[in-house]
Amino acid sequence: MSTSTMARGRANRWWDHVTPAPKDPINSVTEAFLADPCPYKINLGVGAYRDDEGKPIVLQCVREAQAKIESSNFLESNSTAVSSKLVEESAKLVYGEDSDVIKEGRFAGVPALSGTGACHLFAELQRRLYPDSRIYLPDPTWSNHHNIWRDAHVAKKTFRYYHPDSKGLDFMALMDDIKNAPDGSFFLLHPCAHNPTGVDPSYEQWKEISSLFKVKNHFPFFDMAYQGFASGDLERDARAIRIFLEDGHLIGCAQSFAKNMGLYGHRVGCLSVLCDDKTQAVAIKSQLQQIARTMYGSPPIHGILLVSKILSDPDIKATWLKEVKVMATRVRRMRAALRDSLEKLGSSLDWQHITNQVGMFCFSGLTPDEVDRLAKEFHIYMTYDGRISMAGVTTKNVDYLANAIHEVTASDQDAKILCNLSA
């Protein structure tokens, strides 16, 4: 054995300086939940749909699509055709069935690794083409947005969005921040069912935002992860985007099929970027494909096949639309039930935001301490910002949840009463 096989101490200690990474705030909620042996525990963490039994479901449209897909899905020669189909059908959901943008091929579209992957591709594109630009993210936003643009080495700023007092939109501050940003800034917008707040601008407010964007020539980038979950109607949920389209903006849009098709684990989504013309679209598409090629090659075919089938088969698509409505309706019913329950318990706090807010999430207004108590004393899990995934609420657990919230907010209620007394 040669002398050099003496393992030098240094040679075997490469990773000493690697510190443990902080836990992802959303995933760690699920981990804590899973580790809890309590039989009546509730997971209100991750935004994944559950039925009224609290179980994940496989949509009927997905089963039907699955049955129609042959085992030719492994043959790589098919993937270009299928990908193009996916992109075309996805674009129709965003821009409208009869959109000129699609007919004229005026957009660069690529399948992506769900919403995260689509945002990431865009962030990388942004850095390549506008290395000194920054992204404006709403405050608050999905925590991973910050990670995505940070890791893409794009500077970030936030713009005001949520009003903690009203638990609604801080519209004036929002418009102010849009106005004060340098001309031509990149903004990330949630077109519907804002995550984590559930607070969406109204139709009129969207129109004003779009107008101001035109004046400032800002770039609107939409992250649409919950199309269908806001109103139950996909077309309606896209209307913010349609406003921008009508106003002539050339937008970018990340789409996810994780929630509205229940395809979480398959990582299917789409990134589209509107262009001046077809030539430009082809060029941008080639850039996006190149970015993807050094990251993961291409997205996995299985999910692409499923979504492509669901969207292009009229019967299966009709089934899907119905199922989206069912999911959105159940969530809305749970909002009403939770609010009802709290009010019946005699809570003196204002809970109307539970039903005002839209989509999967409710920004409850609970403090980190209260969230902690809910976990430790009541085995109810949510993220520290007080975000509740309403999809985790069922007719069986809603009263227990209301009771728990009522308990942990007792001191807030006392404070409110005292406040009212002294006023």
Next chain:
Amino acid sequence: MASSVLSLASATPSASLSSHEISKGKLNLGSTSLCFSKEKTNPFIKTKSFGRVSMVVASNVSRFEGITMAPPDPILGVSEAFKADNHELKLNLGVGAYRTEELQPYVLNVVKKADQLLLEKGENREYLPIEGLAAFNKVTAELLLGADNPVIKQQKVATVQGLSGTGSLRLAAALIERYFPGAKVLISSPTWGNHKNIFNDARVPWSEYRYYDPKTVGLDFEGMISDIKAAPEGSFILLHGCAHNPTGIDPTPEQWEKIADVIQEKNHIPFFDIAYQGFASGSLDADASSVRMFVARGMEVVAAQSYSKNLGLYAERIGAINVVCSSPDAAARVKSQLKRIARPMYSNPPVHGARIVANVVGDPTLFKEWNEEMEMMAGRIKNVRQKLYDSLSSKDKSGKDWSFVLKQIGMFSFTGLNKAQCDNMTNKWHVYMTKDGRISLAGLSLAKCEYLADAIIDSYHNVS
């Protein structure tokens, strides 16, 4: 429509957008000009000269005015060109995707069975954890290192599911960039074309070590050792575990030992890319022997795996990154950082391919069947090599030694043809291959060996 000047929230002065005609050649992202040079010119945009920004009038003009076409991928571009060709004798020896003797794509029987099992189970499609499917991670590490490997038992291996080889390499590259800033990766000359792009885009500096010797059409072992020795201490040495791509030239076991020696001497980290486990010798175990030897020496090792070729799961994007550490604590920390890198890239990896692999490798019956199919596929390639060699030897009267065809291993053969000769292969003979002289034997049938031999002989002797 009002004209508008592109607006940029740019603090840097006009130097960053100087008038700059960028020729297509320069845009090849395989080059090093891109990544960490601090040059201000942006190679992705053709720009007119402007001074400061000023964007005023809103209009429909896109921000992406002047974006240039990215160059076609040199490997995938070959398949595209092949598709466009209508000649009846055309032959696609471009991308390394296994084909049957009838030159059809092949879905492995074990994969069909595993897929059927999944269908029957009807499992939900919930998110995987960021690190991937636990069952997959377990079997993939075992396949690579051997189920009884002490490092697995001692929990010293950080395994994270990745999107095939590419995705796994990228995770490792990002880890290197973050925790070993300035450390270089040494890659073989030549190597798979996408390696450079991956490290460029991950902002990891790289340089090459000599590998292929055109004179012998074999390994330049002295050059390789010399270059690894000359690299700054603590470099990452990218090694192909087996069936080197594109040359098909693998070190012998004795040479592997010497490579391990010099890596240890210089305190480098061995970084294996294993994309063809099973395709080199036909035995999954034997093909992992190089990696296992390094690990057995007590070395810390990084290893990327892919199931694209050996399970034909190209389109499902299934692979893994493994980091063998000196302690379970280090492995846990490394794994947590790999997860942190993955989360903003794609949140969590795709489930379908992982379940298939977990089923195939985890089920003894299916695993045995896979081993047999692997032997069959590798066997077909060995037969084709033999036939090609026989055809070349009998047809070529010049006395040139074609035995390298037999010595090379795996899917690829480095023919030694130069670019002009490769062009001749395509233009005259409708044989599609990459311009570095690589042919994919997986795309060759016994029936076409003679035709190919004619083409190679003609290109080699009559074109310079």
